[in-house]
Amino acid sequence: MTALLVADAISKRFGGYLALADVGVQIRAGDIHALIGPNGAGKTTLFNIISGVAVPTAGRIAFQGQDYTGRRADQVLAMGVARNFQHVRLFPGLSIVENVMIGCHARMGSLLQELLSYVRLEPRAERDARDRALEVINFVGLQGRIAMLPGELTLVDQRRLEIARALASGPQLLLLDEPAAGMNPSEVNQLDTLIRQIRDSGITVLLVEHHTRLVMAVADRVTVLSAGRVIADGPPSIIQRDEAVITAYLGDSQ
Amino acid sequence: MLSGYWESVITFAGINVLMGLSLYVPMSAGLISLGQAGFMAIGAYLSAYLTKLGVPFPLAMAAGALAAGIVGLIVGAPALRIRGIYIMILTLGFGEIVRVFFLNFTPTGGALGYSGIQPLTEFYWVLTACAIALVAVWRLRHSRMGRAMIAIHEDDLAAEAMGINLMTVKLFAFSFGAVIAGVAGAFYAHQTLYIDAQQFDFARSATTFLYVVLGGPANPLGPVLGAVLVTILPETLRVVQDWRMTFFGGLLVIAAIWRPDGLLKPLHSYR
Numbered sequence: 001m002t003a004l005l006v007a008d009a010i011s012k013r014f015g016g017y018l019a020l021a022d023v024g025v026q027i028r029a030g031d032i033h034a035l036i037g038p039n040g041a042g043k044t045t046l047f048n049i050i051s052g053v054a055v056p057t058a059g060r061i062a063f064q065g066q067d068y069t070g071r072r073a074d075q076v077l078a079m080g081v082a083r084n085f086q087h088v089r090l091f092p093g094l095s096i097v098e099n100v101m102i103g104c105h106a107r108m109g110s111l112l113q114e115l116l117s118y119v120r121l122e123p124r125a126e127r128d129a130r131d132r133a134l135e136v137i138n139f140v141g142l143q144g145r146i147a148m149l150p151g152e153l154t155l156v157d158q159r160r161l162e163i164a165r166a167l168a169s170g171p172q173l174l175l176l177d178e179p180a181a182g183m184n185p186s187e188v189n190q191l192d193t194l195i196r197q198i199r200d201s202g203i204t205v206l207l208v209e210h211h212t213r214l215v216m217a218v219a220d221r222v223t224v225l226s227a228g229r230v231i232a233d234g235p236p237s238i239i240q241r242d243e244a245v246i247t248a249y250l251g252d253s254q
Numbered sequence: 255m256l257s258g259y260w261e262s263v264i265t266f267a268g269i270n271v272l273m274g275l276s277l278y279v280p281m282s283a284g285l286i287s288l289g290q291a292g293f294m295a296i297g298a299y300l301s302a303y304l305t306k307l308g309v310p311f312p313l314a315m316a317a318g319a320l321a322a323g324i325v326g327l328i329v330g331a332p333a334l335r336i337r338g339i340y341i342m343i344l345t346l347g348f349g350e351i352v353r354v355f356f357l358n359f360t361p362t363g364g365a366l367g368y369s370g371i372q373p374l375t376e377f378y379w380v381l382t383a384c385a386i387a388l389v390a391v392w393r394l395r396h397s398r399m400g401r402a403m404i405a406i407h408e409d410d411l412a413a414e415a416m417g418i419n420l421m422t423v424k425l426f427a428f429s430f431g432a433v434i435a436g437v438a439g440a441f442y443a444h445q446t447l448y449i450d451a452q453q454f455d456f457a458r459s460a461t462t463f464l465y466v467v468l469g470g471p472a473n474p475l476g477p478v479l480g481a482v483l484v485t486i487l488p489e490t491l492r493v494v495q496d497w498r499m500t501f502f503g504g505l506l507v508i509a510a511i512w513r514p515d516g517l518l519k520p521l522h523s524y525r
Binding site for chain 2: 015051052053072074075077078082083085089090091092093094095098101103105106108129149165166168171234
């Protein structure tokens with residue numbers, strides 16, 4: 001299968017600290033690709049670089065064969081790469097449905113169309129965005145709560161809402177940063193199902209996660225980072241038996 | 255019918271409502287401007303200059319508003335790279351630049367002020383303009399642009415990651431606010447019939463800020479209520495007139511403690 005996203009020789013330096021050193025990752029279209037590693041391994045840094053929030057110190061990054069190193073986050077989203085945040089970042093003053101409609105923002109046409117639609121009372125783009133938002137809200141299981149504010153949801157539902165907001169942008173690649181944090185086992189199972197449904201709807205998923213059981217169950221491919229370097233890459237069955245990975249991250253169960 | 259006195263009070267209240275709305279728009283995108291009087295001055299001077307040349311008032315007003323909007327784009331551009339208190343400092347500096355410019359600009363009277371402006375402001379036109387501006391701002395709250403503005407205000411990093419072009423939205427907010435202030439300035443000049451640079455000083459920008467903060471910066475009716483209160487109260491209560499700034503200063507402190515969101519609660523869209 002062809003690679004949807006190619007990160008090639010990525011390095012990221014914060015002052016004297018090298019967060020990522022010559023990291024290469026290839027994400028195949030249609031995969032659930034997990035990125036694991038101990039705290040401080042550089043997972044979130046790599047995640048930020050892929051989503052355009054951070055710029056790498058060195059290296060190139062390409063989506064569908066097109067180099068997009070150094071593009072702004074909003075341009076990266078418009079290209080088809082959407083993300084959530086490890087520490088939930090919703091818009092507290094906007095209702096649930098409006099939060100998701102923000103995700104549709106990039107798909108709603110140009111500024112000129114915006115100014116024209118402003119004159120009409122119920123512009124079609126607005127109605128379409130709302131319909132799409134409702135569809136995605138149903139998909140993640142938040143129906144019936146569209147008029148609430150994000151602060152009125154539990155943390156777990158706020159994570160679902162963030163996923164819905166990202167999905168509303170119609171991405172080809174969805175980046176999930178620790179979506180299982182703070183979830184109980186049954187909620188993790190629901191998340192497992194949701195991630196598979198997202199993949200089955202044709203969206204490639206990059207999953208950063210500490211929940212090893214979830215990762216091994218759901219991932220098609222796993223990349224392991226440690227101290228800013230890739231120490232292993234392959235299907236979960238092989239990663240679980242990899243000596244270097246067990247030493248650095250998984251630990252010896254015996 | 256209203257007496258001439260009350261017509262004049264309502265006209266000034268309406269002009270202040272426009273000023274309040276002109277600040278409300280950038281503030282809902284998190285851009286706190288302390289230089290709205292500068293945009294008002296541009297609208298006032300340019301429209302007065304044009305009506306003196308014989309240009310019809312509506313055209314002169316449109317020109318003043320357009321000029322203010324263009325200057326808003328220019329002032330807004332550097333404001334894109336900075337945040338919070340630095341935007342306040344930048345806009346404060348802008349307001350002073352405009353004031354000093356008109357103080358020294360002889361074609362419009364310079365330090366002597368600009369007199370002989372025709373009395374073209376009718377109070378019902380001011381009220382009509384207020385109504386149009388309020389509807390526009392209300393509609394904005396329920397539009398894609400308005401949502402994007404709130405998103406930027408609440409979390410600009412998440413907003414950008416969700417595909418919002420921060421530059422477009424911030425420039426729009428700044429410039430739209432400036433246009434409204436330009437309209438307010440045009441009405442103001444043709445009401446007072448004499449303008450000078452001191453009428454557009456920092457105190458006016460600060461009072462405009464007071465309208466929004468007192469009334470409610472997250473509800474389009476907030477600046478309307480704030481502006482009406484701050485304009486009408488001194489007219490009806492003599493005590494308030496004499497101790498005007500002390501009274502409003504105290505009111506602001508009380509509001510900050512008891513109603514930090516302003517008198518009117520944030521407008522949420524429950525749809």
